[in-house]
Amino acid sequence: MGFELSVEEVEAFTTELARLREEHRDLDSAIDALERVGAINQIQVQRLKKRKLYLKDRIAQIEDALTPDIIA
Numbered sequence: 001m002g003f004e005l006s007v008e009e010v011e012a013f014t015t016e017l018a019r020l021r022e023e024h025r026d027l028d029s030a031i032d033a034l035e036r037v038g039a040i041n042q043i044q045v046q047r048l049k050k051r052k053l054y055l056k057d058r059i060a061q062i063e064d065a066l067t068p069d070i071i072a
Helices: 007-036 042-066
Strands: none
Touching: 007 042
């Protein structure tokens, strides 16, 4: 007895997942660029890293929701 997502929920999760992955990649690039130029504002870098970590966690949650549970 498992919890199944509707087609609309799967589409919404898939769309959100793509958006979150893109934002995660963008933040990764921004953080790399700031670190390469020796960013003076370390608080800004830390905020970006925290946001990136939040996105990573949210991506994992959505992937878990989209992956069916398989009972072995």
